[in-house]
Structure formats: structure tokens, C-alpha cells
Amino acid sequence: MQTTIPGFPRLGEHRELKFAVETYFKDHDAQKLQQTGKDLREKHWRLLQDNGLTEIPSNDFSFYDQMLDTACLLNIIPQPLRSAGLSDLDSYFALARGSQTDKVDVKARPMKKWFNTNYHYIVPLIDAETTIHCSGTKIFDEYLEAKNSGIETRPVLIGPFTFLRLSEIQSDVDQTKLLESMVESYRHILQKLAALGATWIQVDEACLVQELSQADVAFFKKIYQALLKDAPLKVLLQTYFGDIRESYQTVINLPFDGIGLDFVEGKQTLALVQSGFPKDKLLYAGVLNGKNIWRNAYQQTLTLLESMNDLNIVLSTSCSLLHLPYTVANETLAEETKRYFSFAVEKVIELTQLRSILAGNTELLEKNKALFSGNRCQPNQVMKEKLQQLTENDFQRSATYETRKKTQHALFGFPQLPTTTIGSFPQTKEVKQTRGKYRRGTIDQQTYDQYIAKQIIEWINWQEDIGLDVLVHGEFERNDMVEYFGQQLSGILFTTNGWVQSYGTRGVKPPIIWEDIERLQPMTVKWTRFAQAQTSKPVKGMLTGPVTILNWSFPREDIGLRETVYQLALAIRQEVLDLEAAGIQMIQIDEAALREKLPLRRSDWHKEYLDWAIPAFRLVHSQVKEATQIHTHMCYSEFSDIVPEIAAMDVDVISFESARSNLTLLDELRRQQFQTAVGPGVFDIHSPRIPTVDELTTTITNILDKLPADQVWINPDCGLKTRGVIETKESLEHMLQAVHRVREGSANGE
Known part of the structure; x- marks a missing residue:
């Protein structure tokens, strides 16, 4: 059984990214910032590999935000910045933070919460003057960077359906041309990645877990019917933060090679899968909580997996580990306390341990059972x-x-x-x-x-x-x-x-x-x-x-x-x-x-x-x-x-x-x-x-x-x-x- 994660934290073990970016705001040394980014990516890929992950993501790294990265990849940059004469990196940060100099004065783009998390994303603007095409190189550069280090990765990209739903699209935009240009741009990305040697791409479509109308599902289907036609590499559709009840039948009938589903927050995910899942597709089962820091109770997870033992499963976390700290190993809490916690590195280790238990390692299972056998704390x-x-009076002010x-x-x-x-x-x-x-x-x-x-x-x-x-x-x-x-x-x-x-x-x-x-x-x-x-x-x-x-x-x-x-x-x-x-x-x-x-x-x-x-x-x-x-x-x-x-x-x-x-x-x-x-x-x-x-x-x-x-x-x-x-x-x-x-x-x- 294979193991993977949708993404890994990018701040760094000691917040290296934070300090590097903030230093760049002061000294504008792009080479130094890029080197820090490269060092972090290399460290994280090696860490995932050394801890037994069999499928490793790339392009989950970002200097600021993945929605902003996708906008820049697709040339979605507002007019004031297009003609401001800024470097690509400074334009990128100007979208996130605004810029005020003698030559340019632009406000930052709106910032919103990423679904039900405390992460914030930058909202792209698509107006009538936007010409969407693949103009950036980040996703390709980082794939090659890993490959040149001897690590094969699965590039990650926010899917077109989610990207469009989370963007601000002005009313005068031609919707037909918008869809055509988006599909063509994503097709170009798939083709170029395949030409570079990639065999998989992960497209994140978290908006599928929201309440969707029939028109929404039809729009999603239209996008992927066009995008997946003669796809030159395998495509993993990754969802998280809930279940995809409205679109499930559509999703499993489209020619995706893998489908990532959340079994932690997805209340109906198990029932949907048990109603029928294609034998020719991989189920990327998000069985470990990617948003909370508690250790996994392996027996419960094994029972869940046993109910789907006739499917081709890849073990995964419920979402990207972006929402967790780096590692428990750096904490000074008592060992008796720390043993209950699992941060990002430990989640990867837990996936590896689950795979080992499924292969017959009973010692790991018994040790985990012992952790959950007693009361962690006493009720007050x-x-x-x-x-x-x-009473009701405790919740009401006396005066209107x-x-x-x-x-x-x-x-x-x-x-x-x-x-x-x-x-x-x-x-x-x-x-x-x-x-x-x-x-x-x-x-x-x-x-x-x-x-x-x-x-x-x-x-x-x-x-x-x-x-x-x-x-x-x-x-x-x-x-x-x-x-x-x-x-x-x-x-x-x-x-x-x-x-x-x-x-x-x-x-x-x-x-x-x-x-x-x-x-x-x-x-x-x-x-x-x-x-x-x-x-x-x-x-x-x-x-x-x-x-x-x-x-x-x-x-x-x-x-x-x-x-x-x-x-x-x-x-x-x-x-x-x-x-x-x-x-x-x-x-x-x-x-x-x-x-x-x-x-x-x-x-x-x-x-x-x-x-x-x-x-x-x-x-x-x-x-x-x-x-x-x-x-x-x-x-x-x-x-x-x-x-x-x-x-x-x-x-x-x-x-x-x-x-x-x-x-x-x-x-x-x-x-x-x-x-x-x-x-x-x-x-x-x-x-x-x-x-x-x-x-x-x-x-x-x-x-x-x-x-x-x-x-x-x-x-x-x-x-x-x-x-x-x-x-x-x-x-x-x-x-x-x-x-x-x-x-x-x-x-x-x-």
C-alpha cells in the first residue's frame, strides 16, 4: 500500500521562510530569498522520503500563498501592476501586501479565509483585460528541482473549478472565453509536465465539498471533460474539508486516475465510497486528521480501511499538513504529554506505521492501543x-x-x-x-x-x-x-x-x-x-x-x-x-x-x-x-x-x-x-x-x-x-x- 500527503508545511522547522521573506522586504535580495526557498524544499522532500512516504508532492511550497501562485502562473495580474515596471517577485508581493513607492501605489488584493481554517488566501481578480495563459514557470521549476535531486514528485495545483469559484470575476468578463482559456492553460500545464517526465499531477478541488447546485456540478464536469481528454499524464483529483455528495457520481465517472477523499470531516464519504467506487481508480483515502494534532487511534483507522479492503487504496491525510506545526520533536513538553501529539512530521510517520501494521507489524498496533487504553485527563x-x-438568563442582557x-x-x-x-x-x-x-x-x-x-x-x-x-x-x-x-x-x-x-x-x-x-x-x-x-x-x-x-x-x-x-x-x-x-x-x-x-x-x-x-x-x-x-x-x-x-x-x-x-x-x-x-x-x-x-x-x-x-x-x-x-x-x-x-x-x- 502506498502513502502520501496532499501537502507539507512551508514555513520551515524554525520559520526560515518567514524570516527570509521579511528580510527580502528590506533588502530585496532575490537571490538570497530564492536560495532559502530551494533549501527548504530540498529539506522537506528529503524528510518525506526518509520517513517512508512513497508519493511526494511538489509545488505545495509558496513564498506567500498558493492561490496567488496560481494567479501568477496563469498571468492573472491586475492592470496597474502589469505596467508598473516591477520585477515578477515584487509584483507578486505587491498583490499580497500592496506597494507604495514613487513609481507605483497599489492596494493589496482582498484576503479571505481558506474554507474552515485559519489560513488566509489572496483573492485573484479576473477582469475584461485579463489574458489567461500559462506564463509562469514555478510548477515546472520545482518539479525539475526535485527530479535533479533524485526525487520523483507529484506536482500540486489548485484546480480550475476551485480557482474560478474563489476568484473575483468582474461582470464584463466573457464567460465562454474565460472557460476556454482556463482549460487551454491547464492542458498546457499537463502537457509540459508530461514532457518534463512527470507521471502524475494533483489538482486540488476543495470547492467540491461545498453545497453545489446541478449547474455547479455540470460546470465542473464540462471543465474536466475537456481537460482530461487525452490527458498526457495521470491526474489525481484531491478534495478535503468535507465530502463531495453532490458531485460524487460525476467525479467517479470522469477519467481521473486517482480520487482523494476526506474520511475525517467528510460525514458521508464512507457511505459514498461503499455505494460504489471504480476498481480501475486509486482511492487516496484521507484517514489521518490533517488539521488536528492528536495521535491517530490505529485500530479505528484499520477498521475503517477493512470496510474498503476490496479497493485500491493509497493512505493519506485528510488535507494538506499546512495547518499543523512542523514536529513534536522540537517541543519541551513532558514526554508523557508529547506522546499524545502528532504534528506534520509525525503524521507522515503514522502513515508509514499504518502501512507497516497492514503488512503484519502487530507490535506497533499494540503499542498504539496501549496509548488509548487509559484516561488522558480527569473530568472537572x-x-x-x-x-x-x-439558565436562559445567563445568555441575555437585561436591557435592550x-x-x-x-x-x-x-x-x-x-x-x-x-x-x-x-x-x-x-x-x-x-x-x-x-x-x-x-x-x-x-x-x-x-x-x-x-x-x-x-x-x-x-x-x-x-x-x-x-x-x-x-x-x-x-x-x-x-x-x-x-x-x-x-x-x-x-x-x-x-x-x-x-x-x-x-x-x-x-x-x-x-x-x-x-x-x-x-x-x-x-x-x-x-x-x-x-x-x-x-x-x-x-x-x-x-x-x-x-x-x-x-x-x-x-x-x-x-x-x-x-x-x-x-x-x-x-x-x-x-x-x-x-x-x-x-x-x-x-x-x-x-x-x-x-x-x-x-x-x-x-x-x-x-x-x-x-x-x-x-x-x-x-x-x-x-x-x-x-x-x-x-x-x-x-x-x-x-x-x-x-x-x-x-x-x-x-x-x-x-x-x-x-x-x-x-x-x-x-x-x-x-x-x-x-x-x-x-x-x-x-x-x-x-x-x-x-x-x-x-x-x-x-x-x-x-x-x-x-x-x-x-x-x-x-x-x-x-x-x-x-x-x-x-x-x-x-x-x-x-x-x-x-x-x-x-x-x-x-x-x-x-
Whole structure:
């Protein structure tokens, strides 16, 4: 039996890719960056080969994002960049981050969540001027690179169906010509790979796991009937994140040589396969969870495989291992704890071990059975009783939104278009070094506290100087919006090197929810209260919500997500009430990842997710006073289809990402008569580009064309921790100047 994976993490064992790309942004040494990429690819191919993988993917590596790679491969580059005179590499990064020089000023392309993960992809733009053809060479270069190293690989490419569904296609594009050019371009790629000696290609069509209409399936069929006709090499259709119930019969009847199916998240995958799977095709069975870090229970997997023992199976993971840390071997956790974990390298080893067990190695199977024979952790009876004692009143604020709005307006008396930021200020090298010294014990508590206090005072004073209405303390004591809270809660473990790519060069270390969760002590009160004491203006308390903590963690598999998120909600509720008792009148509870685990099928939204995710958020803030203003923030997700659920969160102010999405969500808010105050982000914080006052004035004016002024707050897209000090200050100063310009124009009746 063969073994493979759809893809491998590309950040590197020690985040080499992150540091190399960020260095390139400073020195523009393309040769050095390309060498780092080549070294990483070579290391990863060798690692997969040495650990027994029999089929190795290539072109799963990317300097930023695989959708962006595919767009550049197909010459899908917007007009402003085509004539900007930038190098191919600089054009590539300009699409991802924007570019602002004397010669070119372009905004970054929109960034969206990759299905139900915390990975973000860059949205390609196909307009009437786009001429699609295979102009790039990356997929060919990397195949040859591996081949020249003596490693035969299977090139990976996002399929045309998924690529088109995830792209922004303008209305004036000729759909017939678009389809023809896409098919012709992909045919050219297949032919060139075959000419180079490749025998297989993997086309990723994750959109097949979404709810599809008959027209969608017919469109998919039309693409592949043309593409697979006389295909010069074998084609693996790879799917993940669910099952392909609507298109299954179509897929198995098309001349694919292999079909990759997800047996972890695909609820109907086994039933579909058992209803009939062609004997002349390979079933790439995704039986190991590619999105969670727990060891596989081999006996369960063997039982699953036995139910399909008449098929030609290749063992695989449920999806690319992009969503996992590199290896458990680099962690300092106790061995008794680490033995339950399987990161990317270990998933490959597990595939090899399963193959060995199927060949008769009973020792490996018995050792695995022993791991799962006992209880990993003991349940917390007190926590269970707390959850059982929750009533309807625990999830409802006593006053309606309209009542709260009047009370808070009288209390705060803000001018039209109140201004604020989302929470964090630049995490400079000095800030990070100081936190590191404190963590390692090279500076004492007093020295550390003095440093943090100094940062807070400086930034509070600066915020007052430029005229912000609601201030933040800057979060200089915090490493990550989830990690900071998780480290102060019982039941959650953290890795030392467990980095996972979120977007581009941004890596996160997801917490591991190990057992039942409780808050041990106040987590944010100290520095929030200190910041508030420095000013007469309101300072927001900044918290991360329970749904985001859950969604950006590796969850337990021994209890359900609902129980875990309610445990988190009770812990954060204690913090909310302590902040309120300390005199904090505004509390922001960020739910940046609210939509992340929303099922990919609309029919599953409420029963499997929203029916507990929205109540969990309300559980956090339902007991505060009428005058306490509750904010939340959500970013880089699509919210138009869950506006009623967002309203049901019952907050007083919601801010969200909109700078990269051209304010399109506002049209839906207006259509559905959304009442909550909203703060659409007016500039993109993931780009180093500094918006002009004129540009921001236009953005604010466009917002007011869609929503009444008394419903609107003005703020950036997200927290500013990743930006430099100069970028941050100039951008916010321009934002305030634009707000004053709009306020004055409104006062003059303009």
C-alpha cells in the first residue's frame, strides 16, 4: 500500500521562510530569498522520503500563498501592476501586501479565509483585460528541482473549478472565453509536465465539498471533460474539508486516475465510497486528521480501511499538513504529554506505521492501543456542574440594545463618527526583546512593569494628542491575542516551536486544549486599569472571545466543541465582570474567528455551530450593566450571509475588516436593516502602505452613503501590532484628519 500527503508545511522547522521573506522586504535580495526557498524544499522532500512516504508532492511550497501562485502562473495580474515596471517577485508581493513607492501605489488584493481554517488566501481578480495563459514557470521549476535531486514528485495545483469559484470575476468578463482559456492553460500545464517526465499531477478541488447546485456540478464536469481528454499524464483529483455528495457520481465517472477523499470531516464519504467506487481508480483515502494534532487511534483507522479492503487504496491525510506545526520533536513538553501529539512530521510517520501494521507489524498496533487504553485527563466535576446550572438568563442582557444606546449616549457624549483603534499598537523589536528578557528571568518584575507602564503612558498621551475618542492601552504585555489568554487559563498547553502559517509571513502557535478550562486569576485588569488612570477618556478593556480562542486552538477530541466553548465563555465572563468592577466602561471582546468553523454546508450552520457559538459569546457579556458598552471585532471573513446571527450577538458596537473588500458588507447591513453601531475598517493594517487623507476621506464618505452617521464608528481594519511605528502613527493621524474633514463638511451641510 502506498502513502502520501496532499501537502507539507512551508514555513520551515524554525520559520526560515518567514524570516527570509521579511528580510527580502528590506533588502530585496532575490537571490538570497530564492536560495532559502530551494533549501527548504530540498529539506522537506528529503524528510518525506526518509520517513517512508512513497508519493511526494511538489509545488505545495509558496513564498506567500498558493492561490496567488496560481494567479501568477496563469498571468492573472491586475492592470496597474502589469505596467508598473516591477520585477515578477515584487509584483507578486505587491498583490499580497500592496506597494507604495514613487513609481507605483497599489492596494493589496482582498484576503479571505481558506474554507474552515485559519489560513488566509489572496483573492485573484479576473477582469475584461485579463489574458489567461500559462506564463509562469514555478510548477515546472520545482518539479525539475526535485527530479535533479533524485526525487520523483507529484506536482500540486489548485484546480480550475476551485480557482474560478474563489476568484473575483468582474461582470464584463466573457464567460465562454474565460472557460476556454482556463482549460487551454491547464492542458498546457499537463502537457509540459508530461514532457518534463512527470507521471502524475494533483489538482486540488476543495470547492467540491461545498453545497453545489446541478449547474455547479455540470460546470465542473464540462471543465474536466475537456481537460482530461487525452490527458498526457495521470491526474489525481484531491478534495478535503468535507465530502463531495453532490458531485460524487460525476467525479467517479470522469477519467481521473486517482480520487482523494476526506474520511475525517467528510460525514458521508464512507457511505459514498461503499455505494460504489471504480476498481480501475486509486482511492487516496484521507484517514489521518490533517488539521488536528492528536495521535491517530490505529485500530479505528484499520477498521475503517477493512470496510474498503476490496479497493485500491493509497493512505493519506485528510488535507494538506499546512495547518499543523512542523514536529513534536522540537517541543519541551513532558514526554508523557508529547506522546499524545502528532504534528506534520509525525503524521507522515503514522502513515508509514499504518502501512507497516497492514503488512503484519502487530507490535506497533499494540503499542498504539496501549496509548488509548487509559484516561488522558480527569473530568472537572465542578465545571460540569457550572455548565449544568446555566439558565436562559445567563445568555441575555437585561436591557435592550435601544435602551442601552440611549444610556451610553448620555454617558459618553461622543461626537459624530467616534474614533478608536482595534486594540494593539506596534510590537517593536524592543517590546518583544523586553518580554523575552522577562520570560527568561533576566529582568525582574519591577523592571518589566516599569517598561510596560512607560509604553502605555507614551501611547495613551499620543492617542490623546491626535484626538482619538476611545483609547486602548496597546497590549505591549501580550504576545498573541489567543496565546496570552490561554497561558493564564488552566487546561491549555502551549508549544515552544509549534508555528502554523496564518497568512504570508504571519505564523501563530495555536494552543492545545488539553483538559477542562478554568480562569485562575484576573488576566487583563492590572494594565487596563493603569491605562485608564492616565486619561479622562474611556480606555477599552481588550479581551479575546471564547469562540475565537476555540477556533484558533487545537481542540480536544474526547468532548464536543460546545462543551469546550462554554467552559471558555465562563472564564472570559469572569474577566469581563472584573474589568467592569475596576471601572472600565467599555470592553471589547474580539471574535475575529467567529465564522472560521462555520460548516461549509449551509444546512449544517445552526445545528452544528451557530446554535452554540452565538450563545457562547452572549454568555460572556450578558451580566454587565446597562451603561457598560460592549464592543466586538471580526476580521478577514465573509459575514454577509450571517448578518442576523451577528445581530444576535447583542453587542453595542461591532468593528470589522472592510478595507480590502470595498465596503461590500455595508450594502448587506443596510438591506437587512442592521441596527448595531458598526466600525468598518477604513485602512488595511496588513499592508505597509500608508493611506492618504484624501483617500480616507473618500472611504468615510462612501461609508456614509451606505449607513447613517449616528451608526458609524471610524477605525482601522484590525490591530496594529504587525505595523511599524511610523506607519501606524501616520496612518492614524491621516484617519483623524479625514474624520475631522468629514465632520466639518457635515456641520456645514456639505
